[in-house]
Amino acid sequence: MAYLSCEFVENGICFLVDSVMICCYAMSIGHQGLCISPKFVGQELDWEEVINIKQEIRERFAKNDIPSACLECPRLKNKEWKDKNKFNYILINHWNNCNMKCIYCYTRDRKKEFNKMIPYKILPVLKDAVKNKMLTEDCWIDITGGEPLVLKEFPDLMKFIIEETTATVLVNTAGTDYSKWIKKGLVQGRVSPTISLDAGTRETYKKIKGFDYFKKVINNVKKYQKGLDEVKNSLISLKYIFIPEINDNIDELQCWLNLVEELGIKNIKLEIEHEWYLKNKFVPENIREYIEYVKDFTHRYKCNLSYRELLVHIGYNKDEIHYIENGLWYNHN
Numbered sequence: 001m002a003y004l005s006c007e008f009v010e011n012g013i014c015f016l017v018d019s020v021m022i023c024c025y026a027m028s029i030g031h032q033g034l035c036i037s038p039k040f041v042g043q044e045l046d047w048e049e050v051i052n053i054k055q056e057i058r059e060r061f062a063k064n065d066i067p068s069a070c071l072e073c074p075r076l077k078n079k080e081w082k083d084k085n086k087f088n089y090i091l092i093n094h095w096n097n098c099n100m101k102c103i104y105c106y107t108r109d110r111k112k113e114f115n116k117m118i119p120y121k122i123l124p125v126l127k128d129a130v131k132n133k134m135l136t137e138d139c140w141i142d143i144t145g146g147e148p149l150v151l152k153e154f155p156d157l158m159k160f161i162i163e164e165t166t167a168t169v170l171v172n173t174a175g176t177d178y179s180k181w182i183k184k185g186l187v188q189g190r191v192s193p194t195i196s197l198d199a200g201t202r203e204t205y206k207k208i209k210g211f212d213y214f215k216k217v218i219n220n221v222k223k224y225q226k227g228l229d230e231v232k233n234s235l236i237s238l239k240y241i242f243i244p245e246i247n248d249n250i251d252e253l254q255c256w257l258n259l260v261e262e263l264g265i266k267n268i269k270l271e272i273e274h275e276w277y278l279k280n281k282f283v284p285e286n287i288r289e290y291i292e293y294v295k296d297f298t299h300r301y302k303c304n305l306s307y308r309e310l311l312v313h314i315g316y317n318k319d320e321i322h323y324i325e326n327g328l329w330y331n332h333n
C-alpha cells in the first residue's frame, strides 16, 4: 500500500548525544524530532524493541497521522515502502567536540563545555547492529558532529565500516585535518566527504571559521583528490553556506567558484545559514540571485549541484543538477 512517509521513518536511525531519534533533520528546521529512545548513552540496544517502536511510528504514517514536526518536510514521499526492518540510513551525531570556531555553529558559545565532554562509544553499538544483521547492503552512514576528525573513535569507526560492511559513508568535515581513512574510502568509492569552505578567500574564511586554515583545507582537498578518477573525485563536495552580510556578495562567491574550477571539484552544495533563516523566514533576493548564478556556472562547468537542509526545505531540491553519476542519493542530504 502506498502512503506518505520518508526514508528515515521507514529505514533510518539517528544517534545523538543523549538519545536515539528517527532523524535530526526536523531539529535543523526548529522542530522536535521523532524519538526512538529518549535516554541513550551507548548502552546495548534491544534491536527488536527498536524495530517495534519504529513500526508504531510507521503505522502512524500509514494511517496518514503525520506528526506536526514532519508535516511540511520535503522528504515525505507517497510510495509503496518496503518493510525491511533494517537500517538503510544511520546518522552518527553523538558528540559536539570540535577544534574550530565557526561563527554560525551551535557549538560556538559552549566550546569549552562541549570540548570537556567525553562522547559515548558508538563503534560497539554499530558492531552490535552489524552482528544482528540490522544494516541493509546499500546502507548509508552519515557521520557529522562536532568534528569527525577530533572524535577518538573515528579511525576505528571508518576502518570497521570500510572493512566489515558494505555501507557508503558520508562525512561532514571542516577539512582542516587529513584522514587516511577518508582517502581509503574515496579510492574504493565508498566515502563522500563534504567540506564547508564557505569562502573563496583566506580573509573571509578566517572571519567565518576563526582560524587561518584556508590553505591547509585546500591542500587536504588536493591530497584527497590525487589519483582519483572523475567519478570518485565527484564524491568530494565543497559547500558554501550563504551567511547574510558575511559572504553573500558576488566577489566572494566568484572566488569560491574559481577555486572549485581550479581544483576540479565536481560536487558542490549550497545552504543558507540556519539561525539567520529561522529568525527571518525568507531567502534574501541577492542570495536567490546567487543561487541562480551558481546554477548557470554548474551547467557551464558540468558538475553536480545539491542543496542542504533549509534550501531543501524551501524546495530547492527540485533544482539539483546532476552531470556525473556517482551513486549518491541526492535527495537525502
Ligand SMILES: C[S@@+](CC[C@H](N)C(=O)[O-])C[C@H]1O[C@@H](n2cnc3c(N)ncnc32)[C@H](O)[C@@H]1O
Residues within 6 Å of the ligand: 098, 104, 105, 106, 144, 145, 146, 147, 148, 172, 173, 174, 194, 195, 196, 241, 271, 272, 273, 274, 275
Ligand atoms: C555541525 S557541523 C559538523 C561537521 C563538521 N565539523 C563540519 O563543519 O562540516 C555539521 C554540518 O552543519 C553545517 N552547519 C553548522 N552550523 C550551521 C548553520 N548555522 N547553518 C547552516 N549549516 C550549518 C556545517 O557546515 C556542517 O556541514
Ligand code: SF4
Residues within 6 Å of the ligand: 005, 006, 007, 008, 009, 022, 023, 024, 025, 026, 034, 069, 070, 073, 074, 075, 076
Ligand atoms: S522530519 Fe522529515 S526526514 Fe525527519 S522523520 Fe519527519 S518526514 Fe522524515
Ligand code: SF4
Residues within 6 Å of the ligand: 098, 099, 100, 101, 102, 105, 106, 107, 108, 145, 146, 147, 173, 174
Ligand atoms: S567545524 Fe563543524 S562543528 Fe566545528 S565549529 Fe565549524 S561547523 Fe561547528
